[in-house]
Amino acid sequence: xxxxxxxxxxxxxxxxxxxxxxxxxxxxxxxxxxxxxxxxxxxxxxxxxxxxxxxxxxxxxxxxxxxxxxxxxxxxxxxxxxxxxxxxxxxxxxxxxxxxxxxxxxxxxxxxxxxxxxxxxxxxxxxxxxxxxxxxxxxxxxxxxxxxxxxxxxxxxxxxxxxxxxxxxxxxxxxxxxxxxxxxxxxxxxxxxxxxxxxxxxxxxxxxxxxxxxxxxxxxxxxxxxxxxxxxxxxxxx
Amino acid sequence: xxxxxxxxxxxxxxxxxxxxxxxxxxxxxxxxxxxxxxxxxxxxxxxxxxxxxxxxxxxxxxxxxxxxxxxxxxxxxxxxxxxxxxxxxxxxxxxxxxxxxxxxxxxxxxxxxxxxxxxxxxxxxxxxxxxxxxxxxxxxxxxxxxxxxxxxxxxxxxxxxxxxxxxxxxxxxxxxxxxxxxxxxxxxxxxxxxxxxxxxxxxxxxxxxxxxxxxxxxxxxxxxxxxxxxxxxxxxxx
DNA sequence: TGCGTGCCTGACGCTGCCTTGATGCCGGAT
DNA sequence: ATCCGGCATCAAGGCAGCGTCAGGCACGCA
Numbered sequence: 369x370x371x372x373x374x375x376x377x378x379x380x381x382x383x384x385x386x387x388x389x390x391x392x393x394x395x396x397x398x399x400x401x402x403x404x405x406x407x408x409x410x411x412x413x414x415x416x417x418x419x420x421x422x423x424x425x426x427x428x429x430x431x432x433x434x435x436x437x438x439x440x441x442x443x444x445x446x447x448x449x450x451x452x453x454x455x456x457x458x459x460x461x462x463x464x465x466x467x468x469x470x471x472x473x474x475x476x477x478x479x480x481x482x483x484x485x486x487x488x489x490x491x492x493x494x495x496x497x498x499x500x501x502x503x504x505x506x507x508x509x510x511x512x513x514x515x516x517x518x519x520x521x522x523x524x525x526x527x528x529x530x531x532x533x534x535x536x537x538x539x540x541x542x543x544x545x546x547x548x549x550x551x552x553x554x555x556x557x558x559x560x561x562x563x564x565x566x567x568x569x570x571x572x573x574x575x576x577x578x579x580x581x582x583x584x585x586x587x588x589x590x591x592x593x594x595x596x597x598x599x600x601x602x603x604x605x606x
Numbered sequence: 607x608x609x610x611x612x613x614x615x616x617x618x619x620x621x622x623x624x625x626x627x628x629x630x631x632x633x634x635x636x637x638x639x640x641x642x643x644x645x646x647x648x649x650x651x652x653x654x655x656x657x658x659x660x661x662x663x664x665x666x667x668x669x670x671x672x673x674x675x676x677x678x679x680x681x682x683x684x685x686x687x688x689x690x691x692x693x694x695x696x697x698x699x700x701x702x703x704x705x706x707x708x709x710x711x712x713x714x715x716x717x718x719x720x721x722x723x724x725x726x727x728x729x730x731x732x733x734x735x736x737x738x739x740x741x742x743x744x745x746x747x748x749x750x751x752x753x754x755x756x757x758x759x760x761x762x763x764x765x766x767x768x769x770x771x772x773x774x775x776x777x778x779x780x781x782x783x784x785x786x787x788x789x790x791x792x793x794x795x796x797x798x799x800x801x802x803x804x805x806x807x808x809x810x811x812x813x814x815x816x817x818x819x820x821x822x823x824x825x826x827x828x829x830x831x832x833x834x835x836x837x838x839x840x841x842x843x844x
Numbered sequence: 845t846g847c848g849t850g851c852c853t854g855a856c857g858c859t860g861c862c863t864t865g866a867t868g869c870c871g872g873a874t
Numbered sequence: 875a876t877c878c879g880g881c882a883t884c885a886a887g888g889c890a891g892c893g894t895c896a897g898g899c900a901c902g903c904a
Contacts, residue, residue: 518725773850
């Protein structure tokens with residue numbers, strides 16, 4: 369764990385967990401340049417200690433660490449840490465990436481990635497997490513043209529009331545629960561259909577399709593109900 | 607039983623009964639954040655003691671406790687406690703959920719659920735409970751277009767007097783007694799037909815149909831006498 | 845004894861939902 | 875250029891739950 373000298377105060381505190389020096393340097397420079405304060409760890413061990421001690425606002429975690437796999441880190445973190453965790457994975461570690469998301473990570477970046485993408489993801493992760501419970505206070509979830517009233521179990525799209533079947537409603541709820549986060553197929557299936565059907569990926573396609581046709585202006589080009597190829601889905605808010 | 611230090615005064619006092627630490631933490635944080643004061647118990651034993659000692663305004667009870675099943679807790683609570691009890695159940699314990707409602711729980715949440723749902727249910731439970739006495743005060747129950755005079759045994763719908771058969775009347779009373787609550791089939795059958803006929807679900811269909819035709823503007827699209835699929839019925843007031 | 849009212853019971857139909865398979869499209873890989 | 879896997883869409887089957895209807899029976903009353 370280290371916090372090299374002069375960090376500009378004010379920006380969000382980010383913990384970067386990355387063993388490769390090159391990559392670490394890139395992340396450090398980029399983040400500093402954009403007013404983040406940066407902590408660094410080069411192993412799982414270090415990462416957990418540092419996170420506990422410094423309570424960062426966000427964790428960027430590279431999978432493929434020397435001492436333990438990243439999944440374990442996510443699990444251990446999640447026992448107490450509720451902030452956003454963004455996972456960085458090399459292209460050939462797809463299964464790990466998914467495991468990490470299942471374990472509670474919020475989003476992922478696949479190497480190689482550019483500065484723009486990195487910053488966008490981090491901003492999104494922080495934004496989501498800071499989002500106040502203003503909507504929740506009313507028992508209503510609102511984003512764009514979508515409006516979900518938990519009290520009355522009613523859904524509205526572009527001002528029009530929409531009838532959802534129980535499963536559709538549950539699926540939508542699950543997505544809202546993880547708004548702006550990547551939700552893996554397994555996770556969605558578990559939450560909506562139960563443990564017994566975690567590999568009926570086809571259900572998801574059918575019901576996502578249904579949701580899109582009921583909620584999206586142009587179901588073929590969804591604005592909210594996004595597909596994350598090879599991983600799952602995501603509800604984009606705003 | 608525990609009440610960690612500083613609770614803001616003012617909000618309703620909620621007793622959370624939950625053995626899983628993660629879940630307990632989520633509930634605590636969420637509720638605190640929304641001005642509830644929170645008590646916690648991790649076992650049936652503790653729950654009963656705590657409830658008796660502190661008289662919470664509401665109880666959130668997870669089924670599937672280590673020392674006793676949640677149904678027992680509801681039963682024991684109901685021997686003296688009249689406040690709202692909201693049950694939390696995992697998806698695979700549906701039968702238990704119904705048993706808990708039969709035993710006197712007010713509403714239920716199925717894991718996993720989001721903050722919105724949680725808060726909505728609690729608000730509804732508290733709201734209903736504070737108001738239950740009001741309508742019954744004069745021996746007259748009024749909601750929407752429906753008016754029931756318990757003293758005179760008279761029912762009015764949209765200004766017109768309506769003749770109900772004795773059984774219809776008793777069924778309506780049972781629903782009014784639990785206004786806005788989910789009432790299981792078993793419970794209705796018990797209260798109207800008696801213990802011996804708790805599984806004659808067909809009676810309910812016939813008599814609910816009759817009630818709807820006499821009381822609802824459009825019996826095919828009931829506004830007050832609502833079906834809770836796979837569970838029972840509910841009288842919606844307002 | 846005849847009539848009316850209310851209750852039970854079975855049959856029926858319907859709707860809405862879930863599941864499943866077939867098909868087509870697109871983009872990436874070979 | 876072609877193949878292939880993953881995703882979206884469509885349509886059909888089947889099922890369960892619920893609502894509705896009508897006939898029969900019992901009871902009370904005149």
